Amino acid sequence: MNSLTDLLIDLIIILIFLSGFSRFRTPGAARTGNLSAAFALALALVVVMARHRIMQPHVVIIALMIGSVLGWLVAMRVNMIQIPAMVAFQHGAGGIAAFLVSFVELTRNVLPGFGVEKISGLLGLTIGALTFSGSMIASGKLANILKGPPVRLPGHSLITLGLIVLIIFTAYFTGSPQAPLLNVLLVVLVAESVMLGLVFSIRIGGADMPVLISFLNATAGLAAAFCGVIIHNRLLIACGATVAASGSILTHVMCRAMNRNLLQVFIGFRVKDAADPVRVFFGEGEVTDAVTVTEEEPAPEPVRHADPLAEAIEACRNAENIVFIPGYGMAFAQAQFDVVAFAAMLEESGKNVRFAIHPVAGRMPGHMDVLLAEANLSFDKRVDIDDINPDFENTDLVIVVGACDVVNPAAITMKNTPISGMPILMAHLARRILICNLDEKPGYSGIDNPLYRNEKAILLLGDARETFRKLTEAYSSSLN
Amino acid sequence: MSELLIMLAVFVLSIIIGYLLISKVPNMLHTPLMSMTNAISAVTILGALLVFAVKPDLTETLLGAAAIALAAFNVVGGFTITERMLRMFKSRKE
Numbered sequence: 001m002n003s004l005t006d007l008l009i010d011l012i013i014i015l016i017f018l019s020g021f022s023r024f025r026t027p028g029a030a031r032t033g034n035l036s037a038a039f040a041l042a043l044a045l046v047v048v049m050a051r052h053r054i055m056q057p058h059v060v061i062i063a064l065m066i067g068s069v070l071g072w073l074v075a076m077r078v079n080m081i082q083i084p085a086m087v088a089f090q091h092g093a094g095g096i097a098a099f100l101v102s103f104v105e106l107t108r109n110v111l112p113g114f115g116v117e118k119i120s121g122l123l124g125l126t127i128g129a130l131t132f133s134g135s136m137i138a139s140g141k142l143a144n145i146l147k148g149p150p151v152r153l154p155g156h157s158l159i160t161l162g163l164i165v166l167i168i169f170t171a172y173f174t175g176s177p178q179a180p181l182l183n184v185l186l187v188v189l190v191a192e193s194v195m196l197g198l199v200f201s202i203r204i205g206g207a208d209m210p211v212l213i214s215f216l217n218a219t220a221g222l223a224a225a226f227c228g229v230i231i232h233n234r235l236l237i238a239c240g241a242t243v244a245a246s247g248s249i250l251t252h253v254m255c256r257a258m259n260r261n262l263l264q265v266f267i268g269f270r271v272k273d274a275a276d277p278v279r280v281f282f283g284e285g286e287v288t289d290a291v292t293v294t295e296e297e298p299a300p301e302p303v304r305h306a307d308p309l310a311e312a313i314e315a316c317r318n319a320e321n322i323v324f325i326p327g328y329g330m331a332f333a334q335a336q337f338d339v340v341a342f343a344a345m346l347e348e349s350g351k352n353v354r355f356a357i358h359p360v361a362g363r364m365p366g367h368m369d370v371l372l373a374e375a376n377l378s379f380d381k382r383v384d385i386d387d388i389n390p391d392f393e394n395t396d397l398v399i400v401v402g403a404c405d406v407v408n409p410a411a412i413t414m415k416n417t418p419i420s421g422m423p424i425l426m427a428h429l430a431r432r433i434l435i436c437n438l439d440e441k442p443g444y445s446g447i448d449n450p451l452y453r454n455e456k457a458i459l460l461l462g463d464a465r466e467t468f469r470k471l472t473e474a475y476s477s478s479l480n
Numbered sequence: 481m482s483e484l485l486i487m488l489a490v491f492v493l494s495i496i497i498g499y500l501l502i503s504k505v506p507n508m509l510h511t512p513l514m515s516m517t518n519a520i521s522a523v524t525i526l527g528a529l530l531v532f533a534v535k536p537d538l539t540e541t542l543l544g545a546a547a548i549a550l551a552a553f554n555v556v557g558g559f560t561i562t563e564r565m566l567r568m569f570k571s572r573k574e
Binding site: 072 | 505524530565
C-alpha cells in the first residue's frame with residue numbers, strides 16, 4: 001500500500017476528481033465534470049478491490065446493489081422543489097456511513113492512548129454522527145415535514161456546550177481501551193453526538209436553512225476525511241477534504257448574502273449595533289435617496305389601484321426593459337412554469353426580459369437557478385445581483401414573484417434590523433414595480449417591506465400561479 | 481511516520497486546491513456543485529469496503545453492510561441528481 005505505484009495511482013485518481021471540479025464553470029462543462037468525478041470514484045472502488053481481498057463478497061454485492069438501486073430510484077423521481085430535502089437526506093446517509101466505518105475500525109484495531117489514528121477515528125465518529133442527526137432535521141424541515149421556524153429550548157446554548165463537554169469527556173475515557181467497555185463508550189459517544197446534532201440544528205430554521213445545509217455538506221466531507229486517516233486511505237482524505245472546502249465556501253457565500261455570520265446563525269447571537277448599513281455595501285453617494293426611517297413613523301398606505309390587473313398590463317405594455325425577481329414564494333406556489341411562460345410572451349412582443357437571482361433565493365445555494373432551468377428558462381437570461389443592481393435605474397418594470405426580504409429596501413435604509421446591511425436587489429430604483437406575492441406579510445426576517453407602499457408599486461396579491469395565468473391571458477388579449 | 485506526513489500533505493493540499501477551484505464556481509451552479517460534492521463525500525464507501533478486507537464478525541458484517549448500502553445510496557443518488565439537474569440548463573443557442 002505504501003509503494004510508489006500505489007501513490008501514483010492514488011494521485012491520478014485525485015487529479016481526475018479535481019479536474020471534475022475545475023469543469024464547474026458552465027452547465028455544459030459541469031456535466032462532464034460530474035461524470036469524471038463519478039468515473040474517479042468508480043476507479044477508486046476498483047483499486048480498493050484489487051488491493052485487498054474482500055471477504056464475504058456476496059454480502060458486499062447485495063449491500064451495494066440495494067443502496068445503488070434505491071439511490072437511483074429516488075434520484076430519478078425527486079422533483080426540483082424537493083432537491084434541498086433530498087441533498088440534506090443524503091448528507092445524513094454519508095454521515096452514518098462515516099461513523100459506522102470509524103466505529104468498526106476503532107473497535108477492531110484497539111490502540112491505547114491517543115495517536116493520530118485514534119483521534120481521527122474519534123473525530124470521524126463524532127462528526128459523522130452529528131452530521132447524520134443534523135441532516136435528518138434539516139431534511140425534515142426542508143421537506144416541510146417538520147415545522148420550519150427555529151426551536152429554542154430553555155438554556156439552549158448551555159445544553160449545546162454541556163453536550164460538547166460530555167463528548168470530550170467520553171472520548172477521553174476511550175484512551176484506556178478495555179473491550180467491551182470500549183464498545184460501550186463508543187456507543188455512548190455516538191448517542192451524545194447524535195443529540196448534539198439534533199440540538200444544534202433544531203435551533204436553525206427559516207431563512208437560515210441554506211447556511212445549515214451548506215455547513216452539513218462541509219461536515220460530511222470532514223467526517224469522510226477523518227475516516228480516511230484511520231484506515232490510511234489517501235483517496236478518502238483527499239475527497240473528504242475537498243468536499244469540506246467546498247461546503248465551507250458555500251457556507252461563507254450564504255452567510256455573506258444574508259449579512260449574517262456563522263455565530264449569529266448557529267447560536268442566535270445578534271450584533272446589537274450594526275454598522276451603518278448603507279455604507280457597508282454601497283459606496284456613499286450610490287444610494288443618495290436612502291433615508292433613515294424608524295419603525296414608529298406612520299407608514300403610508302399602499303397605493304390601491306381600482307383594477308391592479310389592468311394597471312399591471314398597462315405597465316407591461318409600456319415597458320422596454322423588464323426584470324423578474326423570483327423568490328422562494330414562486331417555488332412554493334409551483335409557479336415557475338407560468339412565470340417563465342409569461343416572460344417568454346413578453347419577450348416575443350419585443351421586450352428585453354431578464355431574471356435577477358439573489359444568492360439566497362430558494363432553500364439551498366443556487367436552488368432558484370435549478371428551478372428556472374427546470375421551467376426552461378435559458379440561463380443567459382439570468383443575472384447575478386452585482387451585475388443587475390447598477391441597472392435597475394434603467395429598468396422600466398420590475399416583476400417581483402414571491403420574494404420579500406431580498407428586495408426589502410429596509411435592509412439599506414434602516415438600522416438594527418435582522419436584514420440591515422444585507423445585499424438586496426434594488427427593485428425600488430426601477431420605474432415601476434409589479435409585486436405578485438401571496439400577501440403583504442413580511443418575509444422570514446419579520447421586517448415590514450416598504451416596497452409594498454411605494455407609489456410606483458402595483459400589488460397583485462394572491463396565488464402566484466393564478467396571478468400569472470391571469471396576466472398571460474390579459475396580456476395576450478391586449479396584444480390583439 | 482512518513483505515511484502520516486503524506487496523509488497530512490494530502491489533506492492540506494486538497495483543502496487548498498479545492499478552495500481555489502471551487503471559489504470560481506458561478507452562483508448558478510451551486511446546487512449541482514453541492515449535490516456532486518455530496519456524492520463524493522460518500523467516498524467513505526471505500527472505508528466500508530475495507531471493513532471486509534479482514535474477516536469480519538457478525539456485528540462488523542452488519543455494520544459494514546449498512547455502511548456500504550447507505551454510501552452507495554448517497555453516491556449513486558448524488559451523481560444521478562447532479563446529472564439530471566445539469567441536463568436542464570439550456571442556453572438560447574442550443
